[in-house]
Every structure is written in C-alpha cells, then in structure tokens.
Amino acid sequence: MRGTYDHDMPYDPSVYPPFAVTVDLVVLTVRRNALCALAVRRGEEPFRGRWALPGGFVRADEDLATAAVRELAEETGLRPQESEGHAGAHLEQLATYGDPSRDPRMRVVSVAHLVLAPDLPAPTAGGDAERARWVPVASLLAGPGGAAPEPLAFDHARILTDGVERARSKIEYSSLAAAFCAPEFTVGELRRVYEAVWGVSLDPRNFHRKVTGTPGFLVPTGGTTTRQGGRPAQLFRAGGATLLNPPMLRPEA
Amino acid sequence: MRGTYDHDMPYDPSVYPPFAVTVDLVVLTVRRNALCALAVRRGEEPFRGRWALPGGFVRADEDLATAAVRELAEETGLRPQESEGHAGAHLEQLATYGDPSRDPRMRVVSVAHLVLAPDLPAPTAGGDAERARWVPVASLLAGPGGAAPEPLAFDHARILTDGVERARSKIEYSSLAAAFCAPEFTVGELRRVYEAVWGVSLDPRNFHRKVTGTPGFLVPTGGTTTRQGGRPAQLFRAGGATLLNPPMLRPEA
DNA sequence: ACAAAAGTGTTGGCGTTACACCCATGG
DNA sequence: CCATGGGTGTAACGCCAACACTTTTGT
Known part of the structure; x- marks a missing residue:
C-alpha cells in the first residue's frame, strides 16, 4: 500500500519518532576589510573546543523566525531591521539541514538563518560574550589554495559555506550590502x-x-x-x- | 541567565517538546502552455476536500532530500535527475515553514521542496493517481486581477507562491528551464x-x-x-x- | 501557393569598462 | 605642497531589442 506516510494521516509518534528542531545562525559582518562570521567555542561534547555557529532549540510556541531573532539577541544584543531602510541587521531563512547523523546525540533538524550585520563597536554585547567571537571566514573555510581551516563542529562548515555563498550572490542584485554598513x-x-x-x-x-x-x-x-x-x-x-x-x-x- | 536554550545543552524532551517534521512538494510542470502544479484533494479533516500540496512525514532514519524523493516517487512515479544533464526532474530544497498554528492538530515543521518536471504522458502514474492532479497555478493562486482562487489547505498557498517565484527567478540565470522539457x-x-x-x-x-x-x-x-x-x-x-x-x-x- | 515555424543579418541604443582629469580635505 | 580618497567626463566596446529577410517543411 502506497501513500501510507501521507501528510493526510493522523500523527502516530510510534511510527514517526519526534525530531528536535533548532535554529542555527550564520551571522556575517565586515571588519577591517574582511568578511567575518560569528562563532562560539563549544564547551560540551560532542566537538568540545571547536568553533560552532550560534544557535539553539526552537520553543514550543515559537515561530522559526522568532526563534532566530531571539537567539540573535541572546548572542549579540542585535535586533534585525525594526523599520524600513533603517540600519539594524538583515535576517532571512537560509536552508534546513536534517541529515540523520548530523548530531550524534539525537535526530536534530536545524533551520539555518542568515544575518547580515554592521560592524559592531562591541563584538558581542549583551550575550554569551565570553564564548562568541568574530572570526574571519577565510580562517574557518578552506578557500581555493588556502591553508587548512580550523574545523567547525557538526555540519556547520557546510552551513557557513552556504550562507557565505548566499550573501555573495544576493548583494549582486539587491541593496543588501547596506546591511553591512552603519x-x-x-x-x-x-x-x-x-x-x-x-x-x-x-x-x-x-x-x-x-x-x-x-x-x-x-x-x-x-x-x-x-x-x-x-x-x-x-x-x-x-x-x-x-x-x-x-x-x-x-x-x- | 542567558543562553539557557543554547545548542550546546543536552536534549530534555520535557523542556523542548518534540516536533513532527514533514516534507511538502511544489511540483511544477508546463502543460498546454500553462504552468501547472501537482495538487491532491484532501480526504481527511482538517481542510477536507481542499487542494493541498503532496507531502508526508520524514522517517526516523531518512535525510530530508531522501524523504522528498520518496514522496515524489510515491505521488508521481517520477525520479529526479539520475545523471548529469539527463532529463529527469530537478529537485531542490525550497524553504521551511514552522508557524506554530500552521497545522491545528500538532506542531509541524514542514521542509518544502521544489520539483521541476517535464510534462508527463500519464499525469501521476504509479502513485495516488486518483487524488493527484495537475492544476494550473493561475487557478490556485490569485494573480494580479485574477479571479478568486480555490483555497489551498494549511499554508500551502504561501508555499506554492514561494515555489513559483523561485522557479521564475531561477530560470533567469540558470539552465533549469530544460528540466521542464523532454x-x-x-x-x-x-x-x-x-x-x-x-x-x-x-x-x-x-x-x-x-x-x-x-x-x-x-x-x-x-x-x-x-x-x-x-x-x-x-x-x-x-x-x-x-x-x-x-x-x-x-x-x- | 500559402501558412507556419526555424533560423540569419543588420542596426541603433544603452550600459559598462578603462582611464584622464578635477575637487576638497589633512598633514 | 603632497598624499589621499571623492567625484565627473569621455571614448571604445559589447550586448541586446527590434525587425527585415531567408529557409524548409506540411497542407
């Protein structure tokens, strides 16, 4: 019988095990003429000590974008564009990563978001400032012919690559580059x-x-x-x- | 205390209620010079009798793209691009929709995928052919000045709109339009x-x-x-x- | 012969590139 | 006065819209 797993069917947790859903953030800025991403040092296993993208679990009654905005505020004190054309940062959904083995602890589906932020006076004011840093993208990702990068946790190198590529192509045909400016x-x-x-x-x-x-x-x-x-x-x-x-x-x- | 919901923390289901994760498919084709989408009539509440996008639950050990390919095969018998440049359909992730109220029954996060398919001899061979149909996009979505469309279930009008817009912009700078051809x-x-x-x-x-x-x-x-x-x-x-x-x-x- | 769809040639306009040149400030 | 970055002028080039014109089939 086909169609057994159809959308239409009632939800049976014994057949469809629950997923954890998180948001991950690719937060980009330009500092000293270099493209930088916000990264945090992991304090827990797995991948303890490695750089990771900021992120966290989506709450029960929270939209995906809301969760991303909350995580961003917790990590940076930043708030995305309040009003039209005003500074603030730009936030958009990037892509979703759900490989069954991407987190060894459990099945996690992560909805990555892309943030373009102006260069901040205080890098990560208002949040987990101790662990969060601006890191040049070039030192996190192997460029063509570049030195071996510091490895990122989970599949975050992939997510960061996708985010950087999206930023590169979007400023081509939109006014989004201004989101990097004061x-x-x-x-x-x-x-x-x-x-x-x-x-x-x-x-x-x-x-x-x-x-x-x-x-x-x-x-x-x-x-x-x-x-x-x-x-x-x-x-x-x-x-x-x-x-x-x-x-x-x-x-x- | 900030950072409580951090990615780093162990997973506690009592704090982070489980989500159901589904894939929805925006399958587009060109038939008789009209852009058409694959739609199914819902047989169950909620939204019984309305058009919906094909889709279903992601299985426990299955990647998101794998789930999308499986659903596509179940609904249409179609198989995405086997080899480079060969016909087959094009499949890519579109966006993820997770509004807490998008499904009245439970918390569902849906990872929508976009499929561009050639006009098939048999519209929906091999699957739930009875309920699945090619429907002109113009009759599902209110165009500028168009007649009132047949309402779609859930937030599927939004998803379809996003998929159509993606297809429209992607053929502009890529060779993807060939995916609609034999x-x-x-x-x-x-x-x-x-x-x-x-x-x-x-x-x-x-x-x-x-x-x-x-x-x-x-x-x-x-x-x-x-x-x-x-x-x-x-x-x-x-x-x-x-x-x-x-x-x-x-x-x- | 005619209609219909496939192709080719040509022209003018517009946007881009490359670079010469001028402007306004700080040291 | 000179270095530095901001800003304008201009000519050569390339791409593209528009359209006249030719080619090859089916009826």
Missing part, C-alpha cells in the same frame, strides 16, 4: 563591503556612478564625513529600492 | 517554457541566438523534428553549463 555610510564604505565580501577590487569611479545612478538605491542625508581621509564624502542611507537592476557585476577574479 | 527538445519548445512560466512572449529570433550562443548551454543531438510544424528544428539536450551568463532578461509585462 545607518549612514559613504559610497566608498559601501564599495569596501563589496570588495571584502567578493574578495575583488572594484573601480571606485564606476562604482560611484552605478550606485548613485540607480534611483531609490541610495538617499543622500545631506551630511558629509572625512572619516576615511581625503575629500569629504557625502553620507547616504539605504533607499527603498531593494532590487538592483541591472545588477552589480562581479568581476572574474 | 530529454530532447527544440529551441522553440524551450522558449515556450519561458513564456509559460513568466507569462510573457519572447522574440523567437533573439531567444534562439541567446541560447544557442551560450557555450555549453545546449548540445545539439544531430536530430531534427517537425512536431511543432513548419521548418524542421534541431534537437538539443541540456548542456553541462548550469549558469547562464549574462542572464535571460525577463520583460516588464
């Missing part, structure tokens, strides 16, 4: 975000024309700053335009 | 897939140049066919190139 930022600062995330260098002149020429992408605040040195630069906020068309082009190398 | 197909047939999925019409001449001019995208098989009438058309298989650069442009209206 509420007000210069065109040059935004360009350095692209350069850090993609690992390339971009022509400053053409980049400037491209982003300022896309209507609704950047909104000038009127202020200027010289915090990067040189001639004073205009300050901008992220505009309402969330789609970038035509997209920013990612150079070959 | 193993060998003509350029015109591929163009009609784009037109059905996007709901637009494309210039046949420019489309032809674009897809045949992208190296590795299409591989001529040497054969020709006149099954569409008119001058004989070359037959192609999908090539190894999975990324389409520059992307196909989706017209405004």
Whole structure:
C-alpha cells in the first residue's frame, strides 16, 4: 500500500519518532576589510573546543523566525531591521539541514538563518560574550589554495559555506550590502563591503556612478564625513529600492 | 541567565517538546502552455476536500532530500535527475515553514521542496493517481486581477507562491528551464517554457541566438523534428553549463 | 501557393569598462 | 605642497531589442 506516510494521516509518534528542531545562525559582518562570521567555542561534547555557529532549540510556541531573532539577541544584543531602510541587521531563512547523523546525540533538524550585520563597536554585547567571537571566514573555510581551516563542529562548515555563498550572490542584485554598513555610510564604505565580501577590487569611479545612478538605491542625508581621509564624502542611507537592476557585476577574479 | 536554550545543552524532551517534521512538494510542470502544479484533494479533516500540496512525514532514519524523493516517487512515479544533464526532474530544497498554528492538530515543521518536471504522458502514474492532479497555478493562486482562487489547505498557498517565484527567478540565470522539457527538445519548445512560466512572449529570433550562443548551454543531438510544424528544428539536450551568463532578461509585462 | 515555424543579418541604443582629469580635505 | 580618497567626463566596446529577410517543411 502506497501513500501510507501521507501528510493526510493522523500523527502516530510510534511510527514517526519526534525530531528536535533548532535554529542555527550564520551571522556575517565586515571588519577591517574582511568578511567575518560569528562563532562560539563549544564547551560540551560532542566537538568540545571547536568553533560552532550560534544557535539553539526552537520553543514550543515559537515561530522559526522568532526563534532566530531571539537567539540573535541572546548572542549579540542585535535586533534585525525594526523599520524600513533603517540600519539594524538583515535576517532571512537560509536552508534546513536534517541529515540523520548530523548530531550524534539525537535526530536534530536545524533551520539555518542568515544575518547580515554592521560592524559592531562591541563584538558581542549583551550575550554569551565570553564564548562568541568574530572570526574571519577565510580562517574557518578552506578557500581555493588556502591553508587548512580550523574545523567547525557538526555540519556547520557546510552551513557557513552556504550562507557565505548566499550573501555573495544576493548583494549582486539587491541593496543588501547596506546591511553591512552603519545607518549612514559613504559610497566608498559601501564599495569596501563589496570588495571584502567578493574578495575583488572594484573601480571606485564606476562604482560611484552605478550606485548613485540607480534611483531609490541610495538617499543622500545631506551630511558629509572625512572619516576615511581625503575629500569629504557625502553620507547616504539605504533607499527603498531593494532590487538592483541591472545588477552589480562581479568581476572574474 | 542567558543562553539557557543554547545548542550546546543536552536534549530534555520535557523542556523542548518534540516536533513532527514533514516534507511538502511544489511540483511544477508546463502543460498546454500553462504552468501547472501537482495538487491532491484532501480526504481527511482538517481542510477536507481542499487542494493541498503532496507531502508526508520524514522517517526516523531518512535525510530530508531522501524523504522528498520518496514522496515524489510515491505521488508521481517520477525520479529526479539520475545523471548529469539527463532529463529527469530537478529537485531542490525550497524553504521551511514552522508557524506554530500552521497545522491545528500538532506542531509541524514542514521542509518544502521544489520539483521541476517535464510534462508527463500519464499525469501521476504509479502513485495516488486518483487524488493527484495537475492544476494550473493561475487557478490556485490569485494573480494580479485574477479571479478568486480555490483555497489551498494549511499554508500551502504561501508555499506554492514561494515555489513559483523561485522557479521564475531561477530560470533567469540558470539552465533549469530544460528540466521542464523532454530529454530532447527544440529551441522553440524551450522558449515556450519561458513564456509559460513568466507569462510573457519572447522574440523567437533573439531567444534562439541567446541560447544557442551560450557555450555549453545546449548540445545539439544531430536530430531534427517537425512536431511543432513548419521548418524542421534541431534537437538539443541540456548542456553541462548550469549558469547562464549574462542572464535571460525577463520583460516588464 | 500559402501558412507556419526555424533560423540569419543588420542596426541603433544603452550600459559598462578603462582611464584622464578635477575637487576638497589633512598633514 | 603632497598624499589621499571623492567625484565627473569621455571614448571604445559589447550586448541586446527590434525587425527585415531567408529557409524548409506540411497542407
């Protein structure tokens, strides 16, 4: 008889053993021109002493996104975008990982989320600050020809890889790179975000024309700053335009 | 005390109630120039008599993708891409839905998957063929200015919407549209897939140049066919190139 | 002969690249 | 005065939309 395991059937725990459901967080930021991820040192077996992604169990009456926001606040004190266009971090669901052997203790299905955060004055204020650190992605993942990385716990290397790849491709056609910047930022600062995330260098002149020429992408605040040195630069906020068309082009190398 | 619900902690079922985990399938195909989804009539409460997406519980020792493949085979007899570039269907994880109230009976977290299938001779051979049908997406989802759709069970309208949007955007920059075609197909047939999925019409001449001019995208098989009438058309298989650069442009209206 | 679908050639516009050049500040 | 980063101008190139035109079949 087919269809026995159909959605339609009543739930019988003896046939369908329960799963633990967690959220894991890939929290990315740009610090000192390097793409960094939030990582915690594990204090328990398995994988004691290894880096892991922050995360935790979803509560009984809690939505997945709610659980991710709660975990993020517990670990970083960060709060995702309160209002449209305002700073805060960007949070979105990434993917779900459910290999039966991914956690040796039990069957865990983890719903990973991606967070793009501005560089924070205090790296992990308000939470488990002792164990949480910003770690350059390059030292966690083997790049092409890079040195052997510090191994991550569980399948977190896979999750981090997927999160980084998602961030890299999303800034191509959306205004999401601004989520890595302070509420007000210069065109040059935004360009350095692209350069850090993609690992390339971009022509400053053409980049400037491209982003300022896309209507609704950047909104000038009127202020200027010289915090990067040189001639004073205009300050901008992220505009309402969330789609970038035509997209920013990612150079070959 | 923060961090109480941390990933690190041992699993205590009295604190973290168990979840049921299911997979739901958004199976899309193009039939008679219309984008269609596989839907089943529910025979049980809740939502008895409504359309729902096929799906079912993940088994205890089964990966998420494995569960999706099994459900797909049970419902359609279809098997996703056996070998590279060969026909078969395309399957990928879509997103995970875990609102606490999405199923009135219990706490269910559903990992939705997206399947792009060629138009099958027998719509749902090999499975619960009685209840499963191809239904035009336009009649399941309210388009802009369209008539009121037949309501879907649970949050399946949301899931279907997300799946359709993913399919629409993915064919833009990948060779995935070929997953909707027979193993060998003509350029015109591929163009009609784009037109059905996007709901637009494309210039046949420019489309032809674009897809045949992208190296590795299409591989001529040497054969020709006149099954569409008119001058004989070359037959192609999908090539190894999975990324389409520059992307196909989706017209405004 | 005609309709229908497959292909090719050509042209103008627009976006991008590459780079010369000017601007405004700090040291 | 010079270094540094911000910003504008401009020409060559490439891709693409638009459309005229040819090819090869079925009826």
